[in-house]
Amino acid sequence: GENVEQHPSTLSVQEGDSAVIKCTYSDSASNYFPWYKQELGKRPQLIIDIRSNVGEKKDQRIAVTLNKTAKHFSLHITETQPEDSAVYFCAASTPGAQKLVFGQGTRLTINP
Amino acid sequence: DVKVTQSSRYLVKRTGEKVFLECVQDMDHENMFWYRQDPGLGLRLIYFSYDVKMKEKGDIPEGYSVSREKKERFSLILESASTNQTSMYLCASSLLTGGNEKLFFGSGTQLSVL
Numbered sequence: 001g002e003n004v005e006q007h008p009s010t011l012s013v014q015e016g017d018s019a020v021i022k023c024t025y026s027d028s029a030s031n032y033f034p035w036y037k038q039e040l041g042k043r044p045q046l047i048i049d050i051r052s053n054v055g056e057k058k059d060q061r062i063a064v065t066l067n068k069t070a071k072h073f074s075l076h077i078t079e080t081q082p083e084d085s086a087v088y089f090c091a092a093s094t095p096g097a098q099k100l101v102f103g104q105g106t107r108l109t110i111n112p
Numbered sequence: 113d114v115k116v117t118q119s120s121r122y123l124v125k126r127t128g129e130k131v132f133l134e135c136v137q138d139m140d141h142e143n144m145f146w147y148r149q150d151p152g153l154g155l156r157l158i159y160f161s162y163d164v165k166m167k168e169k170g171d172i173p174e175g176y177s178v179s180r181e182k183k184e185r186f187s188l189i190l191e192s193a194s195t196n197q198t199s200m201y202l203c204a205s206s207l208l209t210g211g212n213e214k215l216f217f218g219s220g221t222q223l224s225v226l
Contacts, residue, residue: 001171009152032212043116043202043217044155051212089154093212098143098162099170100215102155 002027004092006103014111019080021106023090024072030092033066033073034100038087048075077108085110115139118203118218125225131190133221135203142208144186145215146170146178149200161186193225 003026013019025033034049050057050064050073057064061080066073073092077084087107091100119134137144143162147155147170157170159178167178175197179187186205190197201221206213 006154034214036215043219044215045217046214049214091155095212098168099145099157099160101157101171102147104152104154 002030002092002094002097002101004090004101004103006090006106008106009104010107010109012109012111013080015080015082017080019077019084019108019110021075021088021090021108022072023074023092023103024070025092025101026071027092027094028068028071029094030071031095032093032100033064034091035062035064035075036089036091036102038089038105040086044089080110082110082112084108116203116205116216116218118201118221120221121219123221123223125190125193125223127194127225129190129193129225131193131223131225133188133190133201133203133223135186135188135218136184137186137205137216138184139205139207139216140183141205141216142183143206143213144180145204145206146176146186146188147202147204148172149202149220155202158188193223195225197223198225199223 031052036044038044063076090103145160146158161180177189203218204215
């Protein structure tokens with residue numbers, strides 16, 4: 001079955017700098033790659049997703065890139081702010097699987 | 113907005129007890145899921161259901177069972193709780209079947225088994 005590896009497990013950046021979180025997946029048939037953000041004590045929420053027919057997607061300060069050949073995708077956050085501090089999860093799914101497989105999570109801390 | 117409600121925020125149980133975790137969603141979603149969240153292990157799928165009375169095993173079903181008697185309600189059952197089931201349990205739902213739909217999560221139940 002699908003396996004998703006996420007790195008790094010923790011990331012600390014200065015406010016205003018950029019942050020990058022990377023995920024690799026094992027099943028080349030995977031076609032949907034969402035990112036979820038979980039603030040401390042709150043539920044995970046979808047922040048951005050990408051499908052396999054595009055290589056990049058942006059939404060204000062966040063972007064996701066997908067490299068199907070290498071089977072990896074990344075979350076990019078620019079001009080980081082304190083409210084970006086959270087745990088971020090990547091995930092992948094294959095057609096017909098009816099479920100998402102999540103990575104291990106990255107705890108992002110933005111230092112003022 | 114979609115609301116996914118889990119019955120308890122914190123729960124403390126004894127080893128060997130039967131434990132019920134309840135989840136209700138209010139938007140007529142087809143799919144419902146139970147995940148457990150442990151530090152460094154991410155979100156791992158226990159069971160999911162794509163229809164009333166239907167259930168599918170996830171990646172870590174051992175020691176758990178589920179029940180979906182009504183479309184809006186999905187229950188997770190620990191038949192005989194053990195200390196290694198101490199964890200945060202998250203319920204989620206999605207509108208349609210298939211793995212490429214947005215998940216709406218509940219607030220979670222932190223279960224401690226003593």
